[in-house]
Amino acid sequence: MTKNIEQDKLNIVIKECQDFFGQKNNVTPKIIFVYSREEMDKALGRKTQDWVRASTRPEGLYFIHPSKVEELTPHKNDDFWKVVKHEMSHWFYNQITGTHNGEPRWLAEGLAMFMAEQKGLVPSFTEESITQKYYSFTDNETYRWGYLMVKDLVDEFGKEKVVSLVKKINNKLTEGIFSELFKNEFGVSLSAFEKKVKRHYFKLR
Numbered sequence: 001m002t003k004n005i006e007q008d009k010l011n012i013v014i015k016e017c018q019d020f021f022g023q024k025n026n027v028t029p030k031i032i033f034v035y036s037r038e039e040m041d042k043a044l045g046r047k048t049q050d051w052v053r054a055s056t057r058p059e060g061l062y063f064i065h066p067s068k069v070e071e072l073t074p075h076k077n078d079d080f081w082k083v084v085k086h087e088m089s090h091w092f093y094n095q096i097t098g099t100h101n102g103e104p105r106w107l108a109e110g111l112a113m114f115m116a117e118q119k120g121l122v123p124s125f126t127e128e129s130i131t132q133k134y135y136s137f138t139d140n141e142t143y144r145w146g147y148l149m150v151k152d153l154v155d156e157f158g159k160e161k162v163v164s165l166v167k168k169i170n171n172k173l174t175e176g177i178f179s180e181l182f183k184n185e186f187g188v189s190l191s192a193f194e195k196k197v198k199r200h201y202f203k204l205r
């Protein structure tokens with residue numbers, strides 16, 4: 001891999017995201033490679049953990065250069081283009097919603113995982129409400145629960161409805177408003193759908 005991203009492959013990812021979100025005239029992001037953890041921390045303005053290999057910021061998409069991924073992170077360097085698709089999903093999400101923090105976190109990460117086909121590990125079961133816990137908080141489980149939630153939403157209602165929900169999100173979103181938007185879009189409450197997803201994957205009574 002050279003210093004610059006392969007533009008033809010990047011164009012395919014952009015096109016796939018445009019098709020998914022039904023969004024044509026969006027601004028496409030700058031792609032920025034970094035080559036050390038220090039550079040990444042400086043770019044993101046915070047100390048990042050070793051597993052962080054990419055990030056979406058208003059000025060563009062940051063990636064640890066594929067030649068450095070195995071040295072600087074626990075990841076294998078065999079899924080770079082999935083990571084590009086993941087970050088591109090965030091870019092579109094942020095553009096559509098006018099936000100930069102991507103709330104609800106489980107939805108933004110779940111969508112990115114789903115679009116990039118990053119089927120992760122099954123999360124640990126918890127009685128806690130994961131849609132509440134992961135509204136603005138991110139850890140490993142945010143990605144895992146998010147993937148399952150988004151996959152089941154798409155399977156049950158179709159991706160158009162999921163995209164339609166995303167398009168109703170704006171930077172005034174609160175957890176309460178999101179719950180209302182969810183119920184209006186899918187005809188089921190967020191908490192009821194979460195229970196259904198838990199039953200699906202954990203065979204609860």
Ligand SMILES: [Zn+2]
Pocket residue numbers: 086090108109112
């Ligand atoms: Zn992400």
